[in-house]
Amino acid sequence: MYGYLLSALLITAILFIVVSTSRWKLHPFLALLLAAYGVGLFSGLPGSETVTAITDGFGGTLGAIGIVIAAGTIIGSLLEKSGSTKVIAELVIRGIGKARSALAMSLTGAIVSIPVFCDSGFVILSPLNRSLASETKQSLATFAVALSMGLYTTHVFIPPTPGPIAAAGTLEADIGSVILLGIAVTIPVIFVTYLFATYIGRQIYIDPDEPVTSDNSSGEGEDTTAEQPVSRAHQPAAVTALLPILVPMLLIALGSVAALPSAPLGEGWASTAIHFLGDPNTALILGVFLAFRTIHRDRRGPRVYGKWVGEGLKSAGTIILITGAGGAFGSVLRATEIGSFLGQLLAEWNIGIFLPFLIAAALKTAQGSSTVAIITSASIMLPLLPEAGMAGGLGPVLVTLAIGAGAMTVSHANDSYFWVVSQFSGMDVSQAYRLQTVGSAVAGVTGITMVFLLSLFLL
Numbered sequence: 001m002y003g004y005l006l007s008a009l010l011i012t013a014i015l016f017i018v019v020s021t022s023r024w025k026l027h028p029f030l031a032l033l034l035a036a037y038g039v040g041l042f043s044g045l046p047g048s049e050t051v052t053a054i055t056d057g058f059g060g061t062l063g064a065i066g067i068v069i070a071a072g073t074i075i076g077s078l079l080e081k082s083g084s085t086k087v088i089a090e091l092v093i094r095g096i097g098k099a100r101s102a103l104a105m106s107l108t109g110a111i112v113s114i115p116v117f118c119d120s121g122f123v124i125l126s127p128l129n130r131s132l133a134s135e136t137k138q139s140l141a142t143f144a145v146a147l148s149m150g151l152y153t154t155h156v157f158i159p160p161t162p163g164p165i166a167a168a169g170t171l172e173a174d175i176g177s178v179i180l181l182g183i184a185v186t187i188p189v190i191f192v193t194y195l196f197a198t199y200i201g202r203q204i205y206i207d208p209d210e211p212v213t214s215d216n217s218s219g220e221g222e223d224t225t226a227e228q229p230v231s232r233a234h235q236p237a238a239v240t241a242l243l244p245i246l247v248p249m250l251l252i253a254l255g256s257v258a259a260l261p262s263a264p265l266g267e268g269w270a271s272t273a274i275h276f277l278g279d280p281n282t283a284l285i286l287g288v289f290l291a292f293r294t295i296h297r298d299r300r301g302p303r304v305y306g307k308w309v310g311e312g313l314k315s316a317g318t319i320i321l322i323t324g325a326g327g328a329f330g331s332v333l334r335a336t337e338i339g340s341f342l343g344q345l346l347a348e349w350n351i352g353i354f355l356p357f358l359i360a361a362a363l364k365t366a367q368g369s370s371t372v373a374i375i376t377s378a379s380i381m382l383p384l385l386p387e388a389g390m391a392g393g394l395g396p397v398l399v400t401l402a403i404g405a406g407a408m409t410v411s412h413a414n415d416s417y418f419w420v421v422s423q424f425s426g427m428d429v430s431q432a433y434r435l436q437t438v439g440s441a442v443a444g445v446t447g448i449t450m451v452f453l454l455s456l457f458l459l
Helices: 002-022 028-042 047-082 084-096 098-112 118-135 140-157 162-171 175-203 238-258 269-277 280-292 302-335 338-347 354-367 370-388 395-406 416-424 429-458
Strands: none
Touching: 002 028, 002 338, 002 429, 028 047, 028 302, 047 084, 047 118, 047 238, 047 280, 047 302, 047 416, 084 098, 084 118, 084 238, 098 118, 098 140, 098 175, 118 140, 118 238, 118 280, 118 416, 140 162, 140 175, 140 370, 140 395, 140 416, 140 429, 162 175, 162 370, 162 395, 175 395, 175 429, 238 269, 238 280, 269 280, 302 354, 302 416, 354 370, 354 395, 354 429, 370 395, 395 429, 416 429
16 A cells, blocks of 8 residues: 555655746756655655755766766857857758757767767767757757757667666667667657657647757846857858767767776776777766867957856756756666566566566656666566576577666656756747657657567567
């Protein structure tokens, strides 16, 4: 009975977040913190443990991606001011065509997210996403969903992303097979979510030219003079414009390869250097200095190093706080028994390849982290593999992919990625649920459908 009460408490908390932010216009930062306190106290956690879970979740989330968000918004501000985003947008449109630019962003996200966490990838690519939406006169909703789902898909299906590689190790699944079959699952998921993005973008219009934050008021003494459009003579070359995006991604990718258990890059000084440079925090700080180079030498000066960086940090401040509050909410949920109750309940059902999917989906929905959902689900499924008839052959590989599909289902208010996508894309909470949450459900259901079809031939 207690587990069912916890599940009802989770549903109540989610409804509170949606209603308080959309109807009462309460700031998401406060709504998430209030929900975290409410879930902790009403679930029976002592007050001190509730506060500890909140502060640990808040600090842990910001420790993981706070600098990444700040550096990413600085890069975005500099790329926008230098005209780089327009240069890149024109390059992509010339190569792919305006009619398919959202699909190009989805495919770009899918490639990027294999070595890079989807939070970091969305932050880095968000300025380009906005610029393409503006250039093609489409709703930013279309591009946000396409990019978000492209990033999300490979994040849960294809190693060396930490979640899939950890699940493969726990379940003793062949990593090469996980990669190959993960690609086979990823392709239709990207295509279906792209179709969803184009459909929902026609229903919900988000202006790509609106600033990231809704607070446009000027502080005392602030220079409110609008920036003049960058002339073509002052725009950077395409390679220079791409370097602040490509170099951090390449470094992070190399860092992921260096961290593989087989140590393919060795264990000497070169590997140590790659580990350091490939850390997302270091890589994006280097990206900031590469972004400075996109500013034409005639325009460099205190305005660039002070005001433009400050504008990026102003946008980052709100996003970082909301993301941290989402981490606090997820931490409180993990401190309760909600996740374990849902996992144990579903484990009692004998439904084949859908069992790992449902366990992962329940854990993902309950506590927010896809990586935690993947790792926990793999641990739950390991002793169940023989009984489920999936202990041999490609069974562990398909279970790994089914868990990945469940770990996408669904992204909502307790997921830091939900807030990164919504805040960088100008969504209010109700729009974010219709775009990010429904989009992740479409992705997850498509993913498990593909895994089920593969199981008919491979098990």
